[in-house]
Amino acid sequence: MPTGVAMRDARELLFDAAERVLLRDGPEALTSRAVTTEAGCAKGVLHKHFTDFDGFLAELVLDRIRRLDDQAQVLRNAVGQGTVVDNLTTMLTDLFGSVAVAIVSLTISRDGLRARLREAVPTGVPILTDAGRIILDYLTAEQKRGRIRADADLNSLGLTLIGSAHLLFADRTGVRPTTDDVRAFVASVV
Template identity: 45%
Template structure:
């Protein structure tokens, strides 16, 4: 319910989006039941009517955002043979960069209870970065079969480099840092060129 007693639809997503705004503005230390519900414009008891405690809320937020990222990456293998390898990898890396999944996940590092819940969910099969990495590897393997990536390319290692580098850019994207989108374009172009990918010329 809202402060005025009006039913709130899609409460879960509304609280998640509010938490992301609080994190962006105040960092992990600013996240609390009060700050999230206040940002969402709803009563303080709403969060606890949907989640057992704040740790469960944060864990579910992390898993939800990871799941959305993984779902978006799942379509990548189907694009093998279309466009250029560098272009497809860049688009995927930029989508990861624009997503909140990895950035929100950093919050789990500050809360032991959240980390334990997320690890347990991942072990039980919840989607996340391993699925993104696998989708990238599958895509590169498909391109290798088509001859658009060098036959000697270690597709799994290349997928790990893309995911790991994007995660690094997210974690170090403080004010004044270099434009991460520009860095994505450069490092993916170099990776694609090193893998012998067709259409992988580095922009001048």
């Protein structure tokens, strides 16, 4: 590999490479060598920017959690618009159509990564917990507008939606649920 070549935003280059490896080959294939090979850089680049590989993975997960802010904004803008079922269907399909399912598998499979993430996300499964919070905020806003029953248990509803949607999408190598499948599930829960 060439040395002495300036790289633009090495962290993002490495994160994107790790995401591609994770989506293509799964969490078991995610190694520092696989990431740097995918990124087209020397292995030392990763260790220059991160203390170790679990530190790199923790930063990757936290970066992808921060990207949920865009989905949160879309859902906030949807309050009072369209149908609650369609808004949740879109959010859940977008969430689990991304790297989220692979990140959950990665987090579960690596003890060192989980320990690092506990410092930033003390409870729940990272990314699922954050997405659950976004859904709960949305449900609360829709309930205030009268589009969800006033006596609905929003915590249970939110946990059911995020947990069950994760199960629908959990097999990254199998047939993905269609939008209609997700909509039917969301409609039955809501």
